[in-house]
Amino acid sequence: MPLAERIELIKQLEEKRGSNILCYLTSLRGGVPSSISDDAVRVIFDHLLLFQSRPVERLDLFLVSNGGQSHVPWRLVSLFREFAKSFCVLIPYRAYSAASLIALGADEIVMHPFAELGPIDPTVSNEFNPIEDGTGRRLGISVEDVKAYVNFIKSTVGITHEDELIKAIDVLVQKVHPLALGNVERFLTQSRMIARKILNTHLESLDTHTMDEIVENMASKLYFHGHPINRREAKNELRLKVTVDLAPELETMMWDLYKDYEAEFQNQEFFDATGDLLSILNKPQQGQPMTREYELLHAMVESRRLSSRHTTRRFYTLFQAAPNQPGLREDILSRGWSHSLVS
Secondary structure, eight states: OOHHHHHHHHHHHHHHHTSEEEEEEEOOOTTSOOOBOTHHHHHHHHHHTTSSSSSEEEEEEEEEBSOBOTTHHHHHHHHHHHHEEEEEEEESSEEOTHHHHHHHTOSEEEEOTTOEEOOOOOEEOOTTSOBOTTTOOBOOEEHHHHHHHHHIIIIISOOOSHHHHHHHHHHHHHHSOHHHHHHHHHHHHHHHHHHHHHHHTTOTTSOHHHHHHHHHHHHTTTOOTTOOBOHHIIIIISOOOEEOOOOHHHHHHHHHHHHHHHHHHTTTSOOOHHHHHHHHSOOOBTTBOEEEEEEEEEEEEEETTEEEEEEEEEEEEEEEEETTEEEEEEEEEEEEEEEEEOO
16 A cells, blocks of 8 residues: 555544554564664654654554563653653564563553453573574573473472572573673663553552562463453453453554555564575576575554655675585675654
């Protein structure tokens, strides 16, 4: 859909909600690395500066993401509170991890029937993380996986003697650097702290016990980082401020807008440069590599007056590494945000 037509959908949603709409989406396309990250904060700030008054009565964030950097939600929620008397989140589909943390800061979480939140336990990656055999990439460590290992040893296996527990921990340390494990604990503490700070932006009267329960439910008690939290579960079991009884017209408008973004990101098409090159070009001969350049869309921020896109230009070279074994080299030619004013 052309940009002008998508902006018209945003305006119609604004009229329906009586709000100012800001859309922030990261790609859900398989094979395309995308996440909520620091660089989007400045871009979102530029969009907020275009509001004709400050603070606006209501700001609605149309949000879709698999997650990202765990400290960014606090920056964004604080920023939204500066620009709006009421801050709400509209979730048409998936808002996982860091996106769920952003939702915790909203006065109202409006979830489409197809919408999902996710646990807020972070997956940690730094220079001390273990390296995957074959690819050389650093493996992320789930905070809850580390806790689950210790609980498995103590509760399931039944090892409680101190010397045996030390041996079990030593096995873990042989695979994972101790500083990586220390980083896991730091991120776990940070995740809970940010969740509490975000909740306090609009639930100051909430008693400590109830707030702790919400944080623990979102951070630890769902057990699996990929667990999808539907809107009934979010409202009734996790006791979040979720609106579930939406007017059919609002549901349709949210879904129509998401489908347009879905097509823009090509979320239904897995990106596989190797397979693509092999399928559209002749089989490479020894010493004759095949190449192709791609532009990949990673994130979008849009409002009625401005459209911002984060893209990378990548150059792929497919070569014959060994008989019947193609190799692929990736070169990133450019990356960054581009902006288009809406007439």
